[in-house]
Amino acid sequence: MAPGIPAAMERPHFIGIGGAGMSGIAKILTRRGAKVAGSDSKESATAEALRALGATVHIGHAAGHLADDATCVVVSSAIRADNPELVRAGDLAIPVVHRSDALASLMEGLRPIAVAGTHGKTTTTSMLAVALTELGLDPSYAIGGDLAGPGTNATHGEGAIFVAEADESDRSFHKYDPEVAIVLNVELDHHANYASMDEIYDSFETFVGKVVPDGTLVVSADQAGAVELTRRVRDLSALKVVTYGESASADVRVHKITQRGLTSEVTVVLNGKYLTFTVSVPGRHYALNAVAALAAGVALGIPAHNLASALGKYTGVKRRLQLKGEAAGVQVIDSYAHHPTEMTADLEAMRGAASDARLLVVFQPHLFSRTQELGTEMGQALALADASVVLDIYPAREDPIPGITSTLIIDAAQAAGADVTAVHDKATVPEVIAGMAKPGDLVLTMGAGDVTDLGPQILDHLSS
Template sequence: MRLPVPERIPPAEELGRVHFVGIGGAGLSGIARIMARRGVPVTGSDDNDTPFLAQLRELGVTCHLGYDAAHVGDADTVVVTTAAREDNPEVLEARRRGLTLLPRSAGLKAAMAGHRVLSVAGTHGKTTTTSLLTMALLHAGADPSYAVGGVLTGTGRNADLGEGGVFVAEADESDGAFLVYDTHGAIVLNVEADHLDIWGTPQAYVAAFEQFADGVDPDGFLVCGVDDPGGAALAERQRARGHRVVTVGVDRPGDLRAVDLRAADGGTTFAVERDGDLIGEVALRIPGRHYVIDALAALAAGLELGQAFAGLAAGLAEFVGTGRRMEPKGGAGGVRVYDSYAHHPTEISGDIEAARSLAGDARVVVCFQPHLVSRTRIFAPEMGKALGAADEVVVLDVYVAREESDPEVSGALVADAVPLPQERVHYVPQRSDALGVLLDIVRPGDVVLTLGAGDVTALAPELVARLEERGDG
């Protein structure tokens, strides 16, 4: 469900009692937590009893299971997830009573009120970079508020209210949410066409990022990744308009550049140069070149806020990941299993590269589930090409999510595009059959990576359990 964004979005304290439809999701649960901590009376409902609900209940938030008009209670404002159906009884009740209805983006803006907002945007890497920046600022003593699209392992939460004046937010472009926020400082990691079911054309997608950058506070700043052509072009255009832009890069020189990259202990160490001068070294505990860019962007934003390099670098060194971003799920019999949210060709390439750095001379086995019919229709050839960097590939059918299925668009389009020998590519339409296929494939030493934004994530713990059961542990 897409709700219009009101012209004026009052601060959370002016919303009265707030009810959340879909409170168990990563997005709305974080907003609800922050509002509750600001003293706003909060309730909510969800179909699923997610781990986020337990944390909210600890704050005294009433969280209903299932949707019912009675759950709206005496709310004044209702915040609605984009996943809600038009016939949701709580939404219908709110409309019948003339209550204020807010989409997720407006709810988050209300929760941000009174803070300097740092918005982290880009086609890829938003969750990791938001988390890295949060950890860096926490260790630097800035005590930020934050809202992340996943669980920040260092805190065990996806959002919280800090005592400092800064609010770090993952700024999602998929539904235009990043255009709603009043941003003081922004990070744009990359700009590569995606979500064309919403934006229509690559040109419209790029124009949305331009609008986002134009909306940054004139006294603020924009950090852009210049290894990505879209990010580099945005930086050039914004500088030409007189905006404060800080560029970061590994392969291309930026105002901050990571040099001397070294894989070590499952992570990456690198030196940082500013305008060609060495300013220090960062040791990440997560593998992969793309995460170096994420960390560099977080570091640049922290420096722009006036924080010291040493404190920021210490926070980056303590970061151990977020849920579903190269998340270790365990292993047995010499097989290590990871799960990641990657669903775009560039993300797939980055995570397979990270898995390769972990595997060394051993094999990388990938199980990939395409996400969305529209994305698969457009990007299947590129997805297949990216998967070709693995040694063995299992491809599931498309996770349909919010769209209607299309018999002409299936996971076979991706599997057929994988440039590996036929015997090393396995198209398994049913997710329920994938576990058996993986158990037949894997052998000691392998790094197994489950990839996708759908229910493929459940496979990783299932695989670990079965490896242990058959005696590989």
């Protein structure tokens, strides 16, 4: 029953088509029959996957890549105004569509679940996508990371439900009109776009205000920012609020979380009944993500016991505590964590999963603005590791800020008693780690940039 292609999306051109959010939308449109084209800065497995679906993918950015008959040009907030394809779109009067508007158009006529929060969006969206697929509901979904099972970040399903990761970083989540909105947590991040917590709250309030009449907000009863948001939106008319968490006041109350190695067993109390299920990834934060997913599915009318069983089929998302391999008795795991709260949660999860192991971290800070605001907290989080290697800041879309370097993090980590080493040449990290690691150790590559590429290289050095 999924709708067709919006007229503006019949021949879209994506600038930065290989990005996690952009590629997902492109995949869905391709599967719906659109003639998709786009460009990206470098070759990737994502570019190849898009070509296999029938999309045209150019490498590099050039005005000539944009066809004259394109019906729109899709951009994210990371695309600069002087991009030659964007400039040519202006010359040709081709409409420019933000990624969030493109995604919103794909949800029309469906039952959207939008997953928001400073942390945990990708995991929770993925849990829902896997569980709903397992139950035969054939959802569409768009996720900010690749599922470990199906190995994709998006799909076009024939069912009525569309599950989407809702990004607050540039306020793009204001474009969606969900039947169910999930808010996992509310913290200050994305400092280039938000100057204060008041701005963050205002933004999340706008998102919640977009929930359709008689829709549902599923929100944490534990996290302080989420609790404050709930207080602010309680009086919105025609909004049902369902809280979840370990708080005694939660509507879906977590009775117990028991970690069993790299999995967790979760017991919740829902409508006065106990329900126990397994989460196949370690850590309390992932267990709570699963409870949020459970509450959202129940809000759509799906039986809780069916959902609980299906959630056990979730095996993870790439870069979310993903085991990359083992060599010489050392396990190498990859983490996308780049905010201090995420870093702390993943490090504590690994401590709980393997309490007897030494934990070695390779951390790459992400963004100058984030490091400027949260560098001290990042360093303090690294004190949970036995030893850490800290790389230079991964700039992504930002220009350098004078005086802001990884030294801010290293100084804070050392002040907290951490064993930290600065490594400026990323290519030397595999050799450095191979010299540090001993059988039984865990190595965690951590950050939102290209630190993920180091995992296989570390394993190669350990094997040699």
